[in-house]
Structures are given as structure tokens and as C-alpha cells.
Amino acid sequence: MRTTIAIIICLLLFITGMVAQERKPEAWDVRAEEKYKKRQEEVKEEVWNIKQAGFRNRTVPPEYAKESAVVLARYVDLVTPEKAVKLFRTERNLVAINDKAALEQYSGFEFRQYENIVDHGGLEPFHKNIK
Numbered sequence: 001m002r003t004t005i006a007i008i009i010c011l012l013l014f015i016t017g018m019v020a021q022e023r024k025p026e027a028w029d030v031r032a033e034e035k036y037k038k039r040q041e042e043v044k045e046e047v048w049n050i051k052q053a054g055f056r057n058r059t060v061p062p063e064y065a066k067e068s069a070v071v072l073a074r075y076v077d078l079v080t081p082e083k084a085v086k087l088f089r090t091e092r093n094l095v096a097i098n099d100k101a102a103l104e105q106y107s108g109f110e111f112r113q114y115e116n117i118v119d120h121g122g123l124e125p126f127h128k129n130i131k
Helices: 002-021 030-048 100-106
Strands: 069-079 088-097 109-116 123-130
Antiparallel strands (some): 109 123
């Protein structure tokens, strides 16, 4: 009896493993890729067309001339589209880089995505750094 039960359990595990292996990968979503590229171009154009007075002045004040990096201008925009659950935050900085350490610090960009956690109703950030 024990042998029969052990054989049945082994067969079930074997069959389950085979079925799991047969799952085909999902097809590439071409429409989503096109939509993403279109939105990417819109955001790029939107960010670079921000007309702020601080971004026109690129001279470093004399008292900060010996600093590693100097933030000359900063712009932060927070938008919630109508009837949308999504929240968009755009941050743009104009930084004067004066040495290799500052170059390393500012040579990449970072974007954050937030995940809505149902248990406590808050947003949990997870970071992605791109170099």
C-alpha cells in the first residue's frame, strides 16, 4: 500500500514537472513596444522644452568655483492625469561638473517606480539606476 502511494505521488510530481516545462514563452508585444517608444519621444520632447530661466544661466558663481559639482538649476514637476491612478514626477537638474568624482556621481540617471501595497495602502519604491 505504501509503495503504491509513493509511486502515485512520484508520477504526479513527474507529470506536473513535464507540464510546467511545456509552457511556451509569451510573444513579443509589438504594439506595446511602439506605444512605449512614442511615449518616450513625448517625454523627451517635454523635458527638453521646459522653459525655465535658471536653465539659461550656465555660469558658476565665484564662491562655488572650486566645488566638485554645483547644481545651477533644478526643476521638479508632479502631475496626475485626469481620471488616472498613475502619478508622474519629472526632475531635471543642471549641474556644473568640475572633477572626476562629480562626473562619476552624475554620469547616470535614476528612475523610481512605486508599487501600491494593498496591505497598508502606501506606495513602496523600488529603484533602478542606469549608467
